Structures are given as C-alpha cells and as structure tokens.
Amino acid sequence: KAGVTQTPRYLIKTRGQQVTLSCSPISGHRSVSWYQQTPGQGLQFLFEYFSETQRNKGNFPGRFSGRQFSNSRSEMNVSTLELGDSALYLCASRQRQAANEKLFFGSGTQLSVL
Amino acid sequence: DAKTTQPPSMDCAEGRAANLPCNHSTISGNEYVYWYRQIHSQGPQYIIHGLKNNETNEMASLIITEDRKSSTLILPHATLRDTAVYYCIVRVDRSFSGGSNYKLTFGKGTLLTVNP
Numbered sequence: 001k002a003g004v005t006q007t008p009r010y011l012i013k014t015r016g017q018q019v020t021l022s023c024s025p026i027s028g029h030r031s032v033s034w035y036q037q038t039p040g041q042g043l044q045f046l047f048e049y050f051s052e053t054q055r056n057k058g059n060f061p062g063r064f065s066g067r068q069f070s071n072s073r074s075e076m077n078v079s080t081l082e083l084g085d086s087a088l089y090l091c092a093s094r095q096r097q098a099a100n101e102k103l104f105f106g107s108g109t110q111l112s113v114l
Numbered sequence: 115d116a117k118t119t120q121p122p123s124m125d126c127a128e129g130r131a132a133n134l135p136c137n138h139s140t141i142s143g144n145e146y147v148y149w150y151r152q153i154h155s156q157g158p159q160y161i162i163h164g165l166k167n168n169e170t171n172e173m174a175s176l177i178i179t180e181d182r183k184s185s186t187l188i189l190p191h192a193t194l195r196d197t198a199v200y201y202c203i204v205r206v207d208r209s210f211s212g213g214s215n216y217k218l219t220f221g222k223g224t225l226l227t228v229n230p
Contacts, residue, residue, distance in 0.1 A: 004157070033216065043158070043201075043220035056217055090157050094216065103150075103218065105157025 001027060004106035006091050012112045018079040021109045025072050025093030031055075032074040033103065034066060037088040046089075049074055078111075086113045118202045123225045126196075132189040134224050136202030139183040146205050147178060148218070149187045151198040158201065158220075161187065192228045199223040 005024040013019050025032050034046040045058040049068035066076045072093075078085055088110050092103040119137040126132040138147065148163040162169055162176045164185075169176045175188040189196055201223040205216075 031216065035218075042222060043218075045217045045219070048216060058217070092157070101216065102160035102163070103158075103216065105159070107155070107157050 004091055004093050004104050006089075006106040006109050008109060009107070010110045010112075012114065013081050014114050015081055015083060017081050018077065019081060019111060021076045021089055021091075021111070023074045023076070023091030023093075023106060025074070025091075026095075026104055029093035029095050029104070030072050031094045031096070032068055032072065033092045033094075034074070034076050035090040035092065035105075036060070037090060037108070038084075038086070043090070046076070081113045083113050085111065087111060118204055118221050120200070120202050120221060120224045122222065123227070126189075126192045126226060126228050128194060128228055128230050129191055132192040132196065132226055132228070134187040134189075134200050134202075134226060135184065136187070137184045138202070138204045141182050141204050147176065147182075147185050148203040148205055149174070149176065149200060150203065150218070150220075151196075151200045152223070153195075153198040161200075192226075194228050194230065197226060197228045199225050 007022045031050040033048040035043050036046055037043045046060055047054055047066050048056040052068045063079045068074045088108045090105050090108045092105045094101045094103055146163050146165050149161040150158040151161055152158045162171055162174050164176045164178055178185045201220050203218050
C-alpha cells in the first residue's frame with residue numbers, strides 16, 4: 001500500500017507569491033491533516049479535513065487555507081507569501097475519524113521563500 | 115492538552131536498550147500518551163500509544179507510571195537507524211458527532227543518537 005504522497009518535494013517562491021501544495025492520503029484514509037515545521041517553532045498543526053469539511057484549525061493567519069476533494073486528496077494554499085513561511089509542510093492521513101488512531105505522515109514539501 | 119517535558123538529547127550504544135523518559139505531570143484522566151519519531155528529512159512516524167497500562171508492539175514498549183505523571187519509551191535493541199528525534203505527546207480525544215478531532219501538539223522532543 002502506498003504511503004502518504006506529497007508533491008512537490010521542494011519548492012522555491014518569492015515574497016508576495018502564492019503557492020499550492022498537494023497531498024494524496026493512503027488509500028482508504030478519509031482524514032487529512034496539515035502541519036508546518038520550522039526550526040524555531042517546531043511542528044505546528046495547521047488544519048484537518050474530513051469528508052471535504054475542515055474539522056479543526058490551528059492558530060495560523062487566513063493566508064493559510066486548504067481544501068479536500070471527494071477522493072480525499074487535499075491541497076493547501078498559502079497566499080501572499082512571507083519569508084517566515086519558509087518551512088517543511090507535512091501532510092498526514094488517518095483511516096477514519098475515531099479516537100486513538102495513528103497518523104501517517106508524508107515526507108513533506110520543503111518550501112523556501114526568497 | 116497537557117504539556118510534556120523531555121530531555122533535549124540522549125545517547126545510546128548500538129544493541130543496547132534505549133530508555134527515553136517523558137514527564138507529563140499535568141495529564142488528565144482522559145489523555146493518552148503517544149510517541150512519534152522523526153528521522154531527518156522525513157515525516158514523523160507513529161511508534162506507540164497508551165492510556166494507563168503498559169503497551170508493547172513490534173517497535174517499542176511504553177511504560178506509564180501508576181500516577182500517569184510520567185512515562186518511558188523503551189527501544190529494546192537500538193540500531194543506528196533508530197537515530198531520530200522522539201516526541202512524547204499527550205492528547206485528549208475531542209469527539210463530535212460523526213468523528214473526532216485529531217490534533218497533535220509536538221514539543222521539542224529528544225534527539226536520540228545511537229552510536230556504533
């Protein structure tokens with residue numbers, strides 16, 4: 001079974017641009033979460049989607065948005081990029097919305113904002 | 115979710131057991147203890163989780179104290195590939211109709227270095 005797939009693996013953008021990152025969850029997994037990882041702040045939760053609806057949101061500005069499609073694939077968008085948005089963006093999936101499940105993470109998209 | 119405290123780094127000799135401690139003194143009765151690890155340049159990987167009882171799987175054992183204020187992750191025979199940052203996370207299940215929210219709050223973790 002294929003794992004969580006994130007594309008692209010690396011991305012370079014300039015300030016003010018917008019970017020879209022893609023995540024394909026493990027087959028059969030319906031919940032997708034996004035996390036941001038920076039050296040200073042560590043791993044921080046962005047949002048979680050289930051059945052195309054955002055279920056939970058972290059403390060990030062409105063420039064960060066996401067969506068989930070009917071096939072459970074998800075995209076994350078960051079508009080008006082800032083230098084501080086440079087980070088590793090990780091997507092994670094789980095099979096169903098129940099307690100005590102494990103999250104399966106992808107390898108992430110490394111975003112550099114110049 | 116309760117806060118956790120872990121040592122920033124630990125060393126272990128290859129083939130020996132690695133014992134990684136975690137303090138979660140403010141844990142409440144319905145919070146689970148989860149362990150994930152992150153090998154450089156990869157996403158975090160689930161290891162094990164538990165509520166009250168000790169747990170064991172193919173990767174590790176989790177020992178939770180009776181008062182649940184601390185726990186220890188044990189890698190019985192550490193290998194070089196176990197070198198990673200290990201995160202101890204406590205999490206409460208916030209259920210809602212049709213499912214539950216699942217948000218992990220990561221701390222800084224423990225960098226475990228396994229030496230040959």
